[in-house]
Amino acid sequence: MFFMNRVVAFAAVLTLAATVAHSQDRSATTANPPGADPVIGEQLFASTCGFCHQDGGRVAGRGPKLAGTDQSDTYLLNRIRTGKEGAMPAYGRAFSEGQLRSLVAYIRSLKDEGR
Amino acid sequence: MMTLRKRVYVAVLAVVAMGAGACSMPASTTDMTKTSAPMADASANDWTTYHGTYESWHYSPLTQINTDNVKRLRVAWVHHPGKSTRGLQSMPLVSNGVLYYTGSYSRVWALEAATGKPLWSFFPKLNDDLVAAQTHSPYTRGIAIGHGKVFVGTVDGRLIAIDQKTGQSVWDTKLINSEKLTVGFTGAPLLVKDKVIIGSQGGEWPGRGPIFGVDATSGKKLWEFLTVAGTEDSKKTWGNDSWRTGGGGGWMAGGYDAETNTVWWGTGNPAPLYDWAGFEWKTSGPRPGDNLFTTSVIALNPDTGALKFYHQELPHDAWDFDSAVGEFVMINRDGKKLVVHPNKGGHVFVYDRKDASIVNVWQLVQNINFVKGIDPKTGALIGRRDLPLGKHTNLCPAIAGGMSWNSGAYSPKTGLYYKIGQEWCMDLEVIKTTPILEPQAQLDIGANFTLRNPEGGKAHGHLSGRDPVTGQKKWEVRFTEPPLASLLATGGNLVFVPDARGFLRAYNAETGQELWSHNNGIGHNGGIISYSANGKQYIAVATGWGSLVGDEFGGLFGEPFKSMAKDAGSIVVFTLE
Numbered sequence: 001m002f003f004m005n006r007v008v009a010f011a012a013v014l015t016l017a018a019t020v021a022h023s024q025d026r027s028a029t030t031a032n033p034p035g036a037d038p039v040i041g042e043q044l045f046a047s048t049c050g051f052c053h054q055d056g057g058r059v060a061g062r063g064p065k066l067a068g069t070d071q072s073d074t075y076l077l078n079r080i081r082t083g084k085e086g087a088m089p090a091y092g093r094a095f096s097e098g099q100l101r102s103l104v105a106y107i108r109s110l111k112d113e114g115r
Numbered sequence: 116m117m118t119l120r121k122r123v124y125v126a127v128l129a130v131v132a133m134g135a136g137a138c139s140m141p142a143s144t145t146d147m148t149k150t151s152a153p154m155a156d157a158s159a160n161d162w163t164t165y166h167g168t169y170e171s172w173h174y175s176p177l178t179q180i181n182t183d184n185v186k187r188l189r190v191a192w193v194h195h196p197g198k199s200t201r202g203l204q205s206m207p208l209v210s211n212g213v214l215y216y217t218g219s220y221s222r223v224w225a226l227e228a229a230t231g232k233p234l235w236s237f238f239p240k241l242n243d244d245l246v247a248a249q250t251h252s253p254y255t256r257g258i259a260i261g262h263g264k265v266f267v268g269t270v271d272g273r274l275i276a277i278d279q280k281t282g283q284s285v286w287d288t289k290l291i292n293s294e295k296l297t298v299g300f301t302g303a304p305l306l307v308k309d310k311v312i313i314g315s316q317g318g319e320w321p322g323r324g325p326i327f328g329v330d331a332t333s334g335k336k337l338w339e340f341l342t343v344a345g346t347e348d349s350k351k352t353w354g355n356d357s358w359r360t361g362g363g364g365g366w367m368a369g370g371y372d373a374e375t376n377t378v379w380w381g382t383g384n385p386a387p388l389y390d391w392a393g394f395e396w397k398t399s400g401p402r403p404g405d406n407l408f409t410t411s412v413i414a415l416n417p418d419t420g421a422l423k424f425y426h427q428e429l430p431h432d433a434w435d436f437d438s439a440v441g442e443f444v445m446i447n448r449d450g451k452k453l454v455v456h457p458n459k460g461g462h463v464f465v466y467d468r469k470d471a472s473i474v475n476v477w478q479l480v481q482n483i484n485f486v487k488g489i490d491p492k493t494g495a496l497i498g499r500r501d502l503p504l505g506k507h508t509n510l511c512p513a514i515a516g517g518m519s520w521n522s523g524a525y526s527p528k529t530g531l532y533y534k535i536g537q538e539w540c541m542d543l544e545v546i547k548t549t550p551i552l553e554p555q556a557q558l559d560i561g562a563n564f565t566l567r568n569p570e571g572g573k574a575h576g577h578l579s580g581r582d583p584v585t586g587q588k589k590w591e592v593r594f595t596e597p598p599l600a601s602l603l604a605t606g607g608n609l610v611f612v613p614d615a616r617g618f619l620r621a622y623n624a625e626t627g628q629e630l631w632s633h634n635n636g637i638g639h640n641g642g643i644i645s646y647s648a649n650g651k652q653y654i655a656v657a658t659g660w661g662s663l664v665g666d667e668f669g670g671l672f673g674e675p676f677k678s679m680a681k682d683a684g685s686i687v688v689f690t691l692e
Binding site for chain 1: 200201244247248249250252253297319387542544546547548549558559560561562563564565566661663666667669670681682
């Protein structure tokens, strides 16, 4: 049941993505792997990740700055899946693989403004 | 020997009998303190419930340690529980010469109060995968004791009773489907007569924030009050069935008015935390309407869980300035029985205890612009600053609040209420996120934000001593960073402040003059109490750093917070040399 809810929710994300992308004037890049959409990633980030990674991951806050990170995609995916005890929750059972990759795509889309 | 229940009743009756005098005549001190002590004689040496007593004074009437001799305060003993992830955040309790406390992962210890000698420990087996998936984890803010048991909640949704003498589990009741909701219990339970009352985590989590009443003897769940749409009428304050995912967890222990048999409890904010509907919040957005009973104080019958009355401090809270702060400071003045409750947004609400009608609202912090004001006669918000989709600058206070969840203190000797205020602001961008229509596993925030200094100044904190009803300030001490721990007032005319940098400081309760300090070597974000064992008075403080508010300090204030350990913490106990 819970899995189904997540599937429904993810489907809703996909449905809404184009509209929101337009309203927010944020365009997806074409260089991302299949299923990875930085616009979806941005929405997920604002729901769950922005609580700790300030200004959408552009500056350090509770969590580290993510813009311009030199960590690999594999590292980022694993960190989001498994978290870090006492510092970051494990999202492996909360997000689908597509959502995880969208989050990484969003992080990659951030410009490092040196803040 | 008196039971806890009897002792608390005696204490409550003593306070009720003396309360009016204590408030209206703060100058007549010593004798009044002896008789109006929040803990009756049988328990004056102890600290038997989270807020010290049901009246939430965080006050010990003990006078052995006082303004004249506090300079001779030295460490008596220390206890290291190990694995103090996010620091110790709990309030120790003391009963009959034994100190009980809980650390991270709901691990409970019983120690000889005079020496720190371990008597027993209890380490519950938790769902490790669930703990790893939680944001507000793995800390535990406190316990309750009585009926020969120690009661502790767990982050995987259980309430456990432990035999007070042996440390063995007596019962273990699953109350929340934490595997689905990813929330459990972090706050302390409150024991009222034969009921253990505990509230779920979860403001910005898409659940319905239940508060539970559990039989202390059997562990059987007796009632459950849903802080989100807990009544049919309140369901109408959530448009589009948004009550299904409303948040609102009442995670901190509240207070109890024995005279009217009323439990006072504060509730969390609604989810999603920020609402892209902005000014149109009454009719559109993810949660149209007032969103009862989030960001409210509610009065419950402890026997049935039935709602008696309530006041919503911030209708349709759009800022995460919740009412979950657990202290309900009960005092009497001019024939009225009052309760004083701080709201995270920086205002202090004063209510009539008979029906939660507003007596006054006053402002504790300076940097507030989420509203222009709050009507002190009605509690109505004046000039609210709703936050439509897009970028906003200089919202004050910041999401960390004008006040945090740890408690202030009230002294019947001085008649003053001591409380920490937090001065900081933030910039944010509200983002239209995917509507969440069913309970899910993680946060529902709806914005990105960055903490910042207030315009024209630096972020900081302050301790002030004030009239609890009018807010009139008698003295104030400024801190370069807001202290995040609870405060303690004592009959020795002292106020103790465990600060963020690691110093425990003692102030003259009348004047605010600093009299003593000791460096515990790490910040504080937990409790502090005083008690007596074998004829000696002790001060016990929880140390350790790493709360979610404290996590902001590295980015905002730099060192020593950038490098401060977040996996350490201990109980440090002081007495006179």
